[in-house]
Amino acid sequence: MQLLQQHETRSFRVLVLLLVLCVAAFAALFAVSALSGKKQTPVITERCVAVVGGAEYWLTLEQAANASIISGVAVARGLPPRAVSIALATALQESGLRNVNYGDDAGPDSRGLFQQRPSQGWGSEEQVMDPAYAATAFYNGLEQVPGYLELPITEAAQAVQRSAFPDAYAKHEGPARAFASALTGQTPTALSCTLRAPVESADPAVSAAAVEEIYGPLNGSVLGPLYLADVEGAYGWSVAQWFVANAKTLGIESVAYDGRTWHRGTAVWTESDAVPGQVAVTAFSLPAE
CATH class of the missing domain: 1.10.530 (Lysozyme)
Known part of the structure; x- marks a missing residue:
């Protein structure tokens, strides 16, 4: 009986020691992180x-x-x-x-x-x-x-x-x-997407082909990094927010329409000089080396 009690006592002491070591290790890691002054880069949930x-x-x-x-x-x-x-x-x-x-x-x-x-x-x-x-x-x-x-x-x-x-x-x-x-464009600027930065440049002509496959011809034109679609009213907001919903796969940097612009970097719609009657889509392009 005495031997059993001694064994249980030793087991308890070992358990307590392991617990103390774990707490000490965690505290040390926390201290090193705090002293380094480095902030962890937040993970962007797309x-x-x-x-x-x-x-x-x-x-x-x-x-x-x-x-x-x-x-x-x-x-x-x-x-x-x-x-x-x-x-x-x-x-x-x-x-x-x-x-x-x-x-x-x-x-x-x-x-x-x-x-x-x-x-x-x-x-x-x-x-x-x-x-x-x-x-x-x-x-x-x-x-x-x-x-x-x-x-x-x-x-x-x-x-x-x-x-x-x-x-x-x-x-x-x-x-x-x-x-x-x-x-459907009934509520302007209601949809916004949070995205990571794309890894390669995009072609605005691809955006033009993708949207017109769903909506049909939009009297659009490609000018440099821009795709411009001539649309108005709720229909225009439908097209604009369609582009935001597909900004990841199409490599879109910004979408502008009727006084508002959504930008990949901010992930929100902000006031701008965007004109009514035309959705302006800017394709992402990597800076020149």
């Missing part, structure tokens, strides 16, 4: 934020880019923002707004943003994996729903998707409405 009506929601860059395609397709065909809210809530539930190339047990051949099934007539697998095609197919179905603009999001989405969990769409209504309002 994301896009929509602020509408005092509420703030965020998406990853991948999600925001997909949301901009879903919205841009609707704007190009003249659909109201409510249609975009329904579509975004649906895609958030079905795929997390990611263009996934797999389905689940309920729909093993489901694919894409809306988990559309080729076996159910939505198109080929290649087609439903194209975000613009998938959004167009969804809107085609939505427009067949009588009075869909007056229906709750859950009912409108379910009428198109016929999901096994129809009530699940409701939990995405907040972010869906906020990003729809921003990306």
Whole structure:
């Protein structure tokens, strides 16, 4: 019995000693860091934020880019923002707004943003994996729903998707409405993205081709590092915020429209001399060596 007590005492002392050493090591590291006077470079979390009506929601860059395609397709065909809210809530539930190339047990051949099934007539697998095609197919179905603009999001989405969990769409209504309002241009400067610096120069002609693939011809022109798109009103804000949502992949440095400019460095919209009726997109360029 005495030997057991002595063993337990030694074990306890060893445990206490190890704890003291850990605390001392942590304190030493903290002291060295403080004395060095060096600040750690903060990690920039890349994301896009929509602020509408005092509420703030965020998406990853991948999600925001997909949301901009879903919205841009609707704007190009003249659909109201409510249609975009329904579509975004649906895609958030079905795929997390990611263009996934797999389905689940309920729909093993489901694919894409809306988990559309080729076996159910939505198109080929290649087609439903194209975000613009998938959004167009969804809107085609939505427009067949009588009075869909007056229906709750859950009912409108379910009428198109016929999901096994129809009530699940409701939990995405907040972010869906906020990003729809921003990306359709109903709320100017509502969308902003925080990005790291790009690693290579960008071509403004690539931006021109990308936006016109979604919106169609915008009477745009490329002038040096600038792409200028002739658009007005809410349509112009839709295009401007589309560029912000895609600034990472397109290598965009700034977007200016109607007295406001978003800049990659500040990640916010600020007052500027940007003219109405024209979205000005500046491509990122590395300084000359």
